[in-house]
Amino acid sequence: MWTEHWMNGMWVFPFIMIIVMLFVVFMIFGRGGFRPPWSNNDNYYSNKPKETPLDVLKKRYANGEISKEEFDKIKNDIIMNAESCDINDKGNSCCSSKPEVKEVNLKEHWNKVFTNSPDEKLGWYETDLTPTLGLISTTGLNKNARVLNVGAGSTTLIDELLTKGYSNLIATDLSEVALKRLADRVGEVNVECITDDLTNPSNLKNIAPVDLWVDRAVLHFFTEKNEQDIYFDLLKNKVKSNGFVLLAEYNLNGATVCAGLPIHRYSKEMLIEKLGSDFELIDNFDHTYLMPSGAERPYIYALFQKK
Ligand SMILES: C[S@@+](CC[C@H](N)C(=O)[O-])C[C@H]1O[C@@H](n2cnc3c(N)ncnc32)[C@H](O)[C@@H]1O
Numbered sequence: 001m002w003t004e005h006w007m008n009g010m011w012v013f014p015f016i017m018i019i020v021m022l023f024v025v026f027m028i029f030g031r032g033g034f035r036p037p038w039s040n041n042d043n044y045y046s047n048k049p050k051e052t053p054l055d056v057l058k059k060r061y062a063n064g065e066i067s068k069e070e071f072d073k074i075k076n077d078i079i080m081n082a083e084s085c086d087i088n089d090k091g092n093s094c095c096s097s098k099p100e101v102k103e104v105n106l107k108e109h110w111n112k113v114f115t116n117s118p119d120e121k122l123g124w125y126e127t128d129l130t131p132t133l134g135l136i137s138t139t140g141l142n143k144n145a146r147v148l149n150v151g152a153g154s155t156t157l158i159d160e161l162l163t164k165g166y167s168n169l170i171a172t173d174l175s176e177v178a179l180k181r182l183a184d185r186v187g188e189v190n191v192e193c194i195t196d197d198l199t200n201p202s203n204l205k206n207i208a209p210v211d212l213w214v215d216r217a218v219l220h221f222f223t224e225k226n227e228q229d230i231y232f233d234l235l236k237n238k239v240k241s242n243g244f245v246l247l248a249e250y251n252l253n254g255a256t257v258c259a260g261l262p263i264h265r266y267s268k269e270m271l272i273e274k275l276g277s278d279f280e281l282i283d284n285f286d287h288t289y290l291m292p293s294g295a296e297r298p299y300i301y302a303l304f305q306k307k
Contacts, residue, residue, distance in 0.1 A: 106261075107197070110175040113259055119154050119181070123259065123291050124217050129160050131287045132216060132248065135303045136161075138283055139244045144168055145211035148238065150198055151218025154181040158191050172196055172204060199227040201234050209240040216248040217299075223264045232274050236306075243306050245279065247271055251286055251300035271302050279304040 060066050119125055141147075143165040149157060152171035161169055172194040173179050179193040196203045199222055213235055222228050239245055249266045256263050268284050284302040291297055 107174050109261075110173075110259075111177040114154065114175055114177040114181060119156075121292060122153075123293070123297075124153075124289075125292055126156055126289070129157055131285070131299075131301050132157060132214070132246065133160060133164075135246050135283060135301060136212065136214075138303060139212060139305075141211050141244070146170070146208070147212045147214065148172065148207075148210040149214045151215060151221075152182065153178040154185070155216070157214070157216070158182060158186050162186060162190055170194060170207070170210070172198075174198070198222075198231050198234065200230065204234060204238070207238065209238050210243060211240055212244045212246065213239050214246045217250075217258070219247060220249040220254075220263045220265060221258070221261055223262050228264075228274065236276075236278065239306050241306055244282075245275065245304040245306070246301070247304075248287075248299050248301045251298050253298045255297060266300055268300060268302060271300070271304075275304055278307050280307060 057066075113122075136147075139145075144167055146168045147161065147166060148170045149155065150172055152158065152173050153175065155171075158169055158171055169190070170192045171179060171182055174195070174197050176195045179195055183191060183193050194203050194207070198204070198218065219228075219231060222231055235245060247266075249271075250258070250263050252265050252267050254263065254265050256265070268281070271284075272279075272281055282303045282305050284300065287299050287301055289297045289299055
């Protein structure tokens with residue numbers, strides 16, 4: 001009786017087998033190419049490169065979905081967001097926009113960065129300048145010392161130094177937009193502003209030597225050896241004997257991308273080698289800067305004195 005019942009139900013199994021096989025074939029081949037059923041990634045096993053946010057944006061612009069103004073604004077947002085990438089992200093996800101930016105004119109790039117963002121939103125904006133001010137105090141320089149802040153941007157360091165009574169301050173930057181913002185804030189008469197390129201200097205070649213050269217978050221943007229050579233030649237030429245050099249750059253645990261640009265990170269040994277035997281290391285330490293977004297950015301701070 002039971003066997004008869006089972007035999008009667010046997011006809012169902014071939015149908016179930018066919019449905020299962022059709023399902024498996026669809027999961028493997030029916031979703032844009034071969035990939036396992038458990039994968040939701042459209043690029044699994046595919047040679048097609050993953051679309052970056054910029055690729056998507058370009059498509060939308062090409063399709064007429066957004067205007068040129070919207071395109072430029074969103075492109076800038078994507079570039080600025082690269083600043084928030086995880087420090088261990090070695091060029092993936094949002095950081096993959098960097099080669100795009102390297103191709104554009106850097107002066108234009110930095111002018112746009114400053115035009116499109118208030119100071120407090122910039123990924124390097126500081127309210128606590130203790131590491132820099134501590135090292136400047138270590139120099140023992142007097143308040144008339146000639147201080148050159150390279151790649152100053154619209155830094156609050158100038159405000160702090162003016163408050164402390166320093167009276168001979170020079171700020172230089174590639175971006176005239178940044179320098180104008182700085183001069184408007186602290187007063188044109190209180191800081192000499194020089195627009196110039198540290199990797200191709202012209203005006204800077206003619207300035208009188210300085211007692212202190214301060215660089216926070218600028219040198220690390222110079223990824224090519226020839227750019228670094230030009231920077232260090234200018235520095236060695238413009239710092240007086242017994243004068244000081246304060247460098248604060250991303251350390252070897254730092255991010256590989258900042259403001260959408262690739263970074264060359266530094267250790268103490270690398271800085272010593274770059275400065276050469278004419279400069280003595282006075283002090284150095286690691287410092288973790290917290291971006292306005294709350295993300296951590298590890299820096300190395302180093303103070304040198306020229307012999
Ligand atoms: C990350 S910001 C740091 C600004 C400032 N030092 C601070 O700590 O707030 C980098 C600055 O370097 C400037 N910069 C980039 N490349 C430069 C170059 N080749 N010559 C001069 N300045 C440059 C940018 O315009 C920008 O103001």
